[in-house]
Amino acid sequence: METYHDSIFSLKGKRVLVTGATGHLGRAITEGLLSQGAEVLVNGRDNGEVLAYVASLCKEGLSAKAAVFDVSNKSQVRQYFKSCPFSAINALVLNAYSGGSGDILHVTDDDYVNSYEISVIANQRLFRQAFPFLLAA
Numbered sequence: 001m002e003t004y005h006d007s008i009f010s011l012k013g014k015r016v017l018v019t020g021a022t023g024h025l026g027r028a029i030t031e032g033l034l035s036q037g038a039e040v041l042v043n044g045r046d047n048g049e050v051l052a053y054v055a056s057l058c059k060e061g062l063s064a065k066a067a068v069f070d071v072s073n074k075s076q077v078r079q080y081f082k083s084c085p086f087s088a089i090n091a092l093v094l095n096a097y098s099g100g101s102g103d104i105l106h107v108t109d110d111d112y113v114n115s116y117e118i119s120v121i122a123n124q125r126l127f128r129q130a131f132p133f134l135l136a137a
Contacts, residue, residue: 018041019094019126023095026044038090042066071123077125099111099116
C-alpha cells in the first residue's frame with residue numbers, strides 16, 4: 001500500500017535528464033531518482049560507459065535511457081535536443097563537472113575557467129535547449 005510519503009515524493013511518469021550521470025555522484029542521483037519511479041535519461045560523454053550503465057539499470061527492471069553528449073560541446077547539446085525522441089522532460093539535474101579541486105594556492109586559472117565553463121555556461125546553454133521540453137511537461 002502506498003503511503004502519503006510515497007505519493008508526495010513519487011516520480012512515477014516523470015522523465016529526468018541527469019548530466020554527469022556515470023560519475024560517482026551522478027550514479028547516486030540516478031539511482032535515487034529511479035528508486036522513486038522516474039525514467040532517467042543518463043548523460044555522459046563516453047558512449048560505451050553510458051550504454052553499459054543504462055544496460056545494467058535496465059537489467060534490474062529500471063527505466064533508463066542513454067543521452068550521450070558532452071555538455072560543453074554546443075553542437076552536441078543542440079543535436080541531442082534536435083533529435084530527442086521525447087516531447088517532454090520533467091526535470092534536469094545539472095550534475096556534470098570538470099575541473100580541479102583544492103585550495104586557492106593550488107587551483108590554476110585554467111582549472112577555474114574549465115569548471116566555470118561546465119558548471120555555469122554549459123548548464124545555461126543546456127537549459128536553454130531543454131526549455132521547450134520542460135515547458136511541454
